[in-house]
Amino acid sequence: MDIPRIDIAPFRDGTAKRKVADAVADSCRDIGFLVITGHGLDAAVLAAAFEQTRRFMDLPQEVKNQWYPDGPSKQRGYHGFATRGLAATLDSDIPPDLRETLFLGPLDDHLDNNPRHDDDPAAQNAYWPNTIPNQPAGIEGALCAVYRAFERLSAELLSIFALALDLPEDYFAPRIDRHFSILSCHHYPALTMPPRPNQLRTGAHTDFGAMTILAMTGATNEDGGGLEVAMPGGTWRGVLAGRGELVVNLGDMMARWTNDRWKSTLHRVANPATLEDGASRRQSIGYFMHPNFDALIECLPTCLVPGERPRHGPITAGEHIAGKIAKSHAV
Numbered sequence: 001m002d003i004p005r006i007d008i009a010p011f012r013d014g015t016a017k018r019k020v021a022d023a024v025a026d027s028c029r030d031i032g033f034l035v036i037t038g039h040g041l042d043a044a045v046l047a048a049a050f051e052q053t054r055r056f057m058d059l060p061q062e063v064k065n066q067w068y069p070d071g072p073s074k075q076r077g078y079h080g081f082a083t084r085g086l087a088a089t090l091d092s093d094i095p096p097d098l099r100e101t102l103f104l105g106p107l108d109d110h111l112d113n114n115p116r117h118d119d120d121p122a123a124q125n126a127y128w129p130n131t132i133p134n135q136p137a138g139i140e141g142a143l144c145a146v147y148r149a150f151e152r153l154s155a156e157l158l159s160i161f162a163l164a165l166d167l168p169e170d171y172f173a174p175r176i177d178r179h180f181s182i183l184s185c186h187h188y189p190a191l192t193m194p195p196r197p198n199q200l201r202t203g204a205h206t207d208f209g210a211m212t213i214l215a216m217t218g219a220t221n222e223d224g225g226g227l228e229v230a231m232p233g234g235t236w237r238g239v240l241a242g243r244g245e246l247v248v249n250l251g252d253m254m255a256r257w258t259n260d261r262w263k264s265t266l267h268r269v270a271n272p273a274t275l276e277d278g279a280s281r282r283q284s285i286g287y288f289m290h291p292n293f294d295a296l297i298e299c300l301p302t303c304l305v306p307g308e309r310p311r312h313g314p315i316t317a318g319e320h321i322a323g324k325i326a327k328s329h330a331v
Contacts, residue, residue, distance in 0.1 A: 003031065003229065003239055009038025011160050018163070025164035032250040032263030033229050035241050039156075041149050043244065046215055049146035049185070049285055052139040053102055057187040057283075059135060067102075069131045072121070074325045075103045075182050077131030081189070086205035089324050095199035098191065098271070104143050104183040105130055122322045126180040126293045147183045150213055150287030154181065157211060157248065158289070165258065166302045172210075178292040180318075181209070188282040191275040201282075202269035204230070207251035208324040209290040209317075214247040217283040226282070230266035239267075253291070253320060256312045259303040293318035 004027040010016035027034040056064065061080070069077040078100070085096035106127060132140045158172040165171075188201045216227065227247070228236040241247050255264035272280045291297075298314035 003033050003035055003237065005035045005037065005245070007038040008036050008156075008160065009040075012038065012040060012156060017160075021160055021163040024160050028161070028164065028250055028254075028258075028262040030263075031229070031231070032255075032265035033239065033267070034248050035239070035245050036248055037245055039153055039246055041153055041246065045142075045145045045149050046285070048138075048142040050215075050217060050283055052136060052142040053185040053187070053285070054283060055136040056102060056133055056139055057100065057189070063135065064100075064133075067131050067133045069128075071125075071128050071131075073105070073125040073128035075184075076105055076128055078102050078133070086203050089205050089208070092203065094203045095196040097203055097269075098195060098199060098201045098275075099186050099188045099269075101187070102133070102143075102185040104132065104147055104185075106180055107144055107147060123293045123318055126290075126318055126321070143183065143185070146285065147287070150183065151179075151181065153213060153246075154211065154287060154289045157213070161211075161254070165300060167300065172291070175291045175295040176289070180290045180293055180321075182288045182290065184286045184288065186284045186286070188269070188280075188284075190278045190280050195271060195275065200268055200271055204266050204268040206264045206266055207249060207288060208253070208321050209251040209288045210253045210257075211251055211289045212247075212249050212286055213289075214241075214249070214284055214286045216241055216247070226270060226272070227284075228268050228270050236268075236270070251288070252324075253297050253317060256297045256315070256320075257300050257303070259299045259308075260311055261303050290321055291317045 004023065006020065006023050006027065008020055011020035024034065064078050065080065067078040068080070081100040082096040082098060084101070085094060108129070132143060134140065155173070155176065158176065159169045162169050162171040227239040229239055231237045239247055249267065250262055250264050252264045254262055274280055293316065295317045296314055297317055297320060299310035299312070304310065
């Protein structure tokens, strides 16, 4: 079994919506990962985001540290190398991840349309203002542009998901109009000292939200390493995404929504054999779709047959994400 590649353009232009939805449904049921083309995301917007974040990561450490978030939100601004560990979200005792990250949350004009949640600190954190660097020049515009591009694409993908689940195409629309999605710009530098035992570029985990859209500067290398997916049967398979392709995977919320008919699949970023080599440097930009903070994540009506019970109790998107983020910092 391999990671399916699906051209979603026929859904976007309306020429073959059902065919695309059925292909996506098969992939979500069998693996929970797919590689998409025909997505309409401007290559120049993505290239500018990679270039600007690479230049930011090359700044001196003391300069980058200026943009560590000073508020309670855990997913804003810059987080330094090996300060978070995603394997901990599955209660694994693994050393923190070999990467540094720049986070961006909902943009200011989006925040203006959200309730302030003055009586709920967790909700305030979800919609906390951004901490955006002003170095290098142009980075704020590049980050905001790519956030908007992923935001649009995620809404289109949820329309595909809805049709694939035999729901109205706009089913998820009222559940994402006040979303708190996160853009994560990850940098995997070459190392100056060996990793600790079992320490990876990113430890094995499942994603928290409804879905993730990922762009990468490097996939699996000849010497190993890169994004890997746990396949049926327990083997790890490297994910290759070429020019113009994006990786999409489901998160825990979509698995709960579908009563585990669709998979939130374990994945990791493995170490290449030559981590100290400058050629091992990699970047990725991921958009993690988190619905409205108060959106209820419970079994969808089309995912429960007569006599079957939901496998998961209802939970709000905000409650689910807050618990996962807290664990990722407990390293």
